[in-house]
Amino acid sequence: MTQRISKYQRFKMMNPIIQFFKFIYLSIKIMIIVAGGHGGTRKVD
Amino acid sequence: MSKIVILGAGISGHVAASHLRRKLAKKHQVVVVSPNSNYQWIPSNIWVGIGKMKSEKIRFPLAPLYKKKGIEFKQAKAISFFPEGDKTEQKPYVLAEYVTEENKGKQEKVTYDYLINATGPKLNFEATEGLTPGKNKTYSVCTYTHADYAWEGLNTLIQEMKQGKKAKILIGTGHAKSTCQGAAFEYILNVEQELHKHHVRDMAEITWIANEHQLGDFGMDGMLLSYGSMTMKSNEMVEMIFEDRDIKWIIGAGVNKIEDGLAYYETLGGEYKTETYDFAMLIPAFAGHGFKAFDKNENDITEKLFKGFMIVDADYTPKPYEEWSVKDWPETYQNPNYKNIFAPGIAFAPPHAISKPRKSKNGTDISPSPPRTGMPSGITAKLVADNIIDSIKNGKDSLHHKGSLGNMGAACIASAGYGMMTGSGVSITTYPIVPDYEKYPKTQGRKLGKTFGEIGLAGHWLKLALHHAFIYKAKMRPFWWLIPE
Numbered sequence: 001m002t003q004r005i006s007k008y009q010r011f012k013m014m015n016p017i018i019q020f021f022k023f024i025y026l027s028i029k030i031m032i033i034v035a036g037g038h039g040g041t042r043k044v045d
Numbered sequence: 046m047s048k049i050v051i052l053g054a055g056i057s058g059h060v061a062a063s064h065l066r067r068k069l070a071k072k073h074q075v076v077v078v079s080p081n082s083n084y085q086w087i088p089s090n091i092w093v094g095i096g097k098m099k100s101e102k103i104r105f106p107l108a109p110l111y112k113k114k115g116i117e118f119k120q121a122k123a124i125s126f127f128p129e130g131d132k133t134e135q136k137p138y139v140l141a142e143y144v145t146e147e148n149k150g151k152q153e154k155v156t157y158d159y160l161i162n163a164t165g166p167k168l169n170f171e172a173t174e175g176l177t178p179g180k181n182k183t184y185s186v187c188t189y190t191h192a193d194y195a196w197e198g199l200n201t202l203i204q205e206m207k208q209g210k211k212a213k214i215l216i217g218t219g220h221a222k223s224t225c226q227g228a229a230f231e232y233i234l235n236v237e238q239e240l241h242k243h244h245v246r247d248m249a250e251i252t253w254i255a256n257e258h259q260l261g262d263f264g265m266d267g268m269l270l271s272y273g274s275m276t277m278k279s280n281e282m283v284e285m286i287f288e289d290r291d292i293k294w295i296i297g298a299g300v301n302k303i304e305d306g307l308a309y310y311e312t313l314g315g316e317y318k319t320e321t322y323d324f325a326m327l328i329p330a331f332a333g334h335g336f337k338a339f340d341k342n343e344n345d346i347t348e349k350l351f352k353g354f355m356i357v358d359a360d361y362t363p364k365p366y367e368e369w370s371v372k373d374w375p376e377t378y379q380n381p382n383y384k385n386i387f388a389p390g391i392a393f394a395p396p397h398a399i400s401k402p403r404k405s406k407n408g409t410d411i412s413p414s415p416p417r418t419g420m421p422s423g424i425t426a427k428l429v430a431d432n433i434i435d436s437i438k439n440g441k442d443s444l445h446h447k448g449s450l451g452n453m454g455a456a457c458i459a460s461a462g463y464g465m466m467t468g469s470g471v472s473i474t475t476y477p478i479v480p481d482y483e484k485y486p487k488t489q490g491r492k493l494g495k496t497f498g499e500i501g502l503a504g505h506w507l508k509l510a511l512h513h514a515f516i517y518k519a520k521m522r523p524f525w526w527l528i529p530e
Binding site: 002012014019020022023026029030034035036040041042 | 284
């Protein structure tokens with residue numbers, strides 16, 4: 001096993017307070033990207 | 046009055062039916078034809094497969110909901126398509142066969158004005174010899190029934206490991222052309238964490254096996270993504286996670302045969318190898334359902350409707366990978382030969398793969414087929430429903446609503462372990478789903494800020510929130526339509 005994620009990174013990943021704010025941030029960001037619209041790719045002359 | 050028939054009641058079919066019913070007056074008929082009696086929220090099968098969620102939590106019966114909402118439901122499977130009717134029936138119809146006890150085997154011509162084919166894929170286990178869920182120690186999480194069996198198999202192994210047995214676990218793709226690597230990726234991370242919780246992690250060797258040429262390809266040609274303040278490739282991110290969790294990997298592997306505890310595979314390098322295991326979860330190849338179509342004189346016109354999956358407004362001209370364009374992908378999911386037939390979600394034939402096709406030295410195709418996920422299935426179903434609604438209301442064909450996978454974002458919230466405080470998730474959001482190398486030539490065809498990855502507890506909460514939100518939406522509870530696809 002190679003530890004690729006440092007203890008500090010792991011702390012940040014699993015800290016519920018940090019992650020609560022991350023949850024809010026991610027929810028909004030994903031909502032904007034996914035629900036922010038879609039369309040075609042072919043231009044109509 | 047118009048009659049809209051929807052084949053299938055999965056994510057795509059159910060989304061189309063619910064929007065049509067909400068927006069169309071009651072004089073218009075919405076009919077769902079599906080052999081399944083239940084709706085299932087497939088993304089949560091992962092948790093059923095590790096025993097953290099009962100399958101009852103991810104499904105509900107369709108008949109009472111449809112009755113309440115004024116949607117006609119026929120528990121039947123489509124057999125063949127007659128888009129011009131026949132000698133005795135003037136209207137186009139689908140021949141369907143009932144599957145319920147009281148009507149089993151009875152066939153009916155289900156006529157329509159508009160047809161939405163949302164039949165999804167056939168799980169083609171037969172394409173790999175010996176790959177049958179629940180046999181040869183192989184399992185699947187593709188349906189809730191499969192996931193229930195997978196948990197039974199895994200739990201038995203965990204109990205044996207507690208008695209001192211050393212075990213090998215193999216998770217990934219079960220065919221050289223499989224897709225949905227994301228589901229297998231979720232499952233391997235969840236299994237790994239469950240073994241920790243049962244204090245048997247050190248008794249197991251866990252191996253990822255996949256037809257991807259690189260980790261993190263996911264059938265999407267991989268991606269360049271933002272991760273915190275860094276920019277990294279998806280293969281680097283997945284490699285980091287696997288190494289950190291001591292998961293071994295075999296890539297560029299086309300599994301072609303399964304025996305009891307033994308997987309045979311061919312590598313891109315042309316070698317034929319085997320891998321032993323005590324428990325395996327392998328995703329099968331997907332295929333079309335093999336439907337036939339006939340004209341009014343009952344001549345076979347299957348090639349006008351199907352190319353494995355259903356033909357839609359894509360560019361199917363065969364061309365080399367270098368000439369593939371995002372413009373090849375469909376925008377309206379309308380069949381070009383019969384304008385009142387649509388195929389959103391997984392039912393449409395993709396113009397080509399997304400990942401670069403690769404062959405082994407022996408000439409075997411070993412590369413992922415294009416992935417088909419819930420989010421674009423819902424979005425494409427809604428836009429098809431909206432175009433039909435506009436056409437009915439305006440009295441003329443309308444195709445204003447468009448949604449190419451090359452101009453649409455998707456979020457893949459991959460659970461990496463269950464638990465309110467100990468869970469984890471890998472959130473990967475990509476925009477667009479099909480890379481647009483003309484628009485984003487320097488970032489592997491995707492917009493960097495909108496293509497990002499995150500790992501942590503928030504990912505688990507997000508997946509759990511989506512589970513509850515989408516089941517609420519599927520049950521058509523008050524204001525369900527405010528929740529986006």
